[in-house]
Amino acid sequence: MKVLLASRNAKKLGELRRILEAAGVAGVEVVGLADVPEFPEAPETDPTFEGNALAKARDAAAATGLPSVADDSGIAVDALNGMPGVLSARWSGKHGDDAANLELLLGQLRDVPDERRGAAFVCAAALVAPGGAQVVVRGEWRGEIVREPAGANGFGYDPIFRPEGCAGTSAELSPEDKDRLSHRGRALRLLLPHLRELAGG
């Protein structure tokens, strides 16, 4: 059974693919949007990660006829009442400009003291079958926002997020360690039983 990973973010897609391939679900072949005919990206208008993840997976399944997995994710900062949240990819106004998004967030938190810099990465992962069956799960990863970017791995806000229990930022973790600890790793592992069921075993 082919499963489509419906993300237009190359770095995120790499993580999704790595996590699913490492899990090695029998009978599942992972494909990306580059492997299927193009279809337009719907705007992500839901106020929740779950709603957007389901919408992306539903669109992909409807357009391709393939069981589809989508992730809607972001960083929720305590001192900002959970923002940027679902707006994380376009916080600075420019969709997917990781450097601008991260610089804006750092500036907004300049006067927030160390003990109030808590945050969480959140990932909702949805699986939608062409027949309409759907499931959505959530993974979270607690940590805090540091004051200076550090590290070159990962993407997005990784250089300014220090996970709980880690000495450095998530951009300083190896890909394997990030997958083991991250919101995305947690969410996708919750999806595995549903993928196995869909694959018929």
Ligand SMILES: O=P(O)(O)OP(=O)(O)OP(=O)(O)OC[C@H]1O[C@@H](n2cnc3c(O)ncnc32)[C@H](O)[C@@H]1O
């Ligand atoms: O919607 P798709 O096509 O999958 O790609 P996207 O980049 O627009 O993805 P989202 O709408 O889910 O927005 C997620 C944003 O949250 C941030 N983010 C999510 N997971 C992250 C991670 O593991 N590390 C760092 N930043 C992350 C990053 O800025 C992403 O662009």
Ligand SMILES: [Mg+2]
């Ligand atoms: Mg998006």
